Amino acid sequence: MKYLDKIICIVIVPCLLLLSGCWDQVEIELRATVVGLAIDQADHHEIEEDYITHPEYRLENIEGLYKITAQLAVPGQVALGPEEGGTGGSVDDNVWVVEGYGYTIGAALQSIQQKLAHELFFGHLQVIIVSDATAKEGLADIDDYFQRRNEIRRTIWLAISKGDAATTMAVSPKLEQIPAIYLSTTLDHAVELGKFPEKRLGDFWINQKSLGEEAMLPYIEIDDNNIRIGGMAYFKGTKLINMIEPYQVVIYNAVTGFNPSGANIMFPIEDGHVLAMSRHRDVDYQIELDNGRPKIDVHVSVHAEIREKSDAIELNRAEDVERLNQQTEKIMEKDTKLFLQQMQQEQTDVFGFGEQVRARLPEYWDTHVQTNTNWQQLFSQITINVNYDINFDRIGIKSD
């Protein structure tokens, strides 16, 4: 038996050393590393020239028409450190853009693969941009493809673009060598600066499936040669409904108590204005049954900082600041009410109030709500009161 052990060792050790990774080993230069994907709608004519996953006759019950533009990082071209004068290539040298068409996401990606020598690799995918027209048709296909593939991270960004997604992705500012990475960095920093809530690909899936919450995604648009964050796009199920404005995103963040905060809001007060930045938000929900309907009281407390004010406003005394607190509270309450009414009319609960009702009033949920559709209907009829407690605890170093 001792000999058998030795023989086994002689067999197994070389096996482990030589075979491990053999099948799955891929040289980095031999990979087509996708950093960004843009998904647009195509027309039948474009697909007919490019289909590869099916013969012509099998098309009756497929409805999607996709054009996917992949941005591939060219190995060896991307400098890892800071760029030294003149040596770094232009964006055109760093990335390689390939297009594919298909009736499904997988088919379109396969048609991209057909044009490449190396295998597409999604492990470094940073951002997926979907045009608003495609998103209005629904993102179910996109969800299925990307959730099924293991190497795609849940922390990447899925963004909706105004107009053509491919051109949005191609916008190449000077700060980064790869446009897709610039985009994802823009979105990362937007969250850190409190411009919008952290709604990544994984969050989108979670919210979209939740019974009492609808999903939102960042909405971007091209502004000259820059990317501008134009608010958030909200969904009903997998279908895009509409956009909310950047100032409404701030209200959304306040109502959901999202941190880090850092959003700036201008308040028109008396005969001047104050520009305030939130520093920290806290939120408290009170949910109870009132006349057989859920009634939600939201209490938001915000610590804020004054960034700018017009001459007419005085801030010398403690009571001035106190008055400012109350005035801004009133303005926020009014704006929030309008925003909530708008969302209630759309029957789209992006705030997750439904999840709160499901969690806190399970009996009511079980008897009256049960499904997402029922909740969205009920959402438009319930009373939601929001009151603010704004506290300007930083005024700045100017004394008046």
Add this chain to the structure above:
Amino acid sequence: MKAKGDQITMLQYVCILVNSTIGISVLSLPRWGASSAGTAGILATFIGLILFFILLLAIIFITSAYPQRNFFEITSLHLGKTLGRLISISFSIQYIILTSVIIREFTEVMATTLLRKTPLLVTIFVLVLTVALSTKKSLIDYGYINYYYFPFIIIPGLLLISFSLPNIDYTYILPVLGNEITLSSILKTSTDIIILPFFQIGLFTLFLVIPNMNNPKKALKGGMIGWMIITIMIMLMTTVTYAVFGTEQIKDEVWPVLALTRTIRLAIPPLQRLDVFFILFWVVTGFTTIFSGYLIATSFFAQSFYIKHTKLAYLFLPAFFFMALAFDNHVQLYEFMQQIGRITLLITTSLFLILVIMTLFKKRRAANEIP
């Protein structure tokens, strides 16, 4: 009869119990609860763990009545040698099946995450061979191996939980009693959870360990400590997974806990791909569970013929290998896992019931005879 060195300390016993029970199946555990009980799945998991504790106590009761006797000897004492041998051999077969299921689950995870192109055949073979090599060692080495791996299971597990904490949303774990669910279906869900093979493997390691403990009186204490560690780890992982994903998303994930590692995002660049680091953790947890299952199968068979389990290590290899290869995909695997788990748990509990009753009677008779 037993060599002095061939004894297991209480600490090693706790490690064996914990390592064997926390296995690769934890990856799919939240899905079972979420799909049939919604948010009450967390409660169902806890009830399942209490059932596990009751079975654990039963084993401790059965084995401590006859210290230093192994499973075959105990069943023979109660039911006669022929029946005892039959039971031992059938349990050996049962654990070949249960362990093979875990081996296949492990290779499925590997095949979808890391080794996409490596043939399943190779992954299974290397794994089974490694386990067989380890099974060649004595029980004392088994104790040491588990003792050594214990931190590699607990620490990454706790890290995973703490990294996920920023992403949690408390509303996803409420209400505790679930939506639209009755108490009986919560209980049914707990049995669905407790039938998962890794629980049964963890349970039966006690039959190997307790007779070889240097201080069998500590069996109860060790069992309780072990159960508490298992409960804390499994409950934390389950609750955090629920709180991050919500029940609806968990239903859509084959391995929700594995998906959890993909949602973690640290700002430090080399740590951005934490999922690869956590794969190592799953390899260790998988290995220790499979090792225990393999050891149970070989030991029970060996005991009934009065030979050492080390002699059977390679002989049993083909059985595990071909059984693990027999499945087509993970959908089929999980269906089979539920069915076989239900049957084996029924067999196990009925045997325990018989053994506990007989032990009680014998104890009473012995007590009556003494005065």
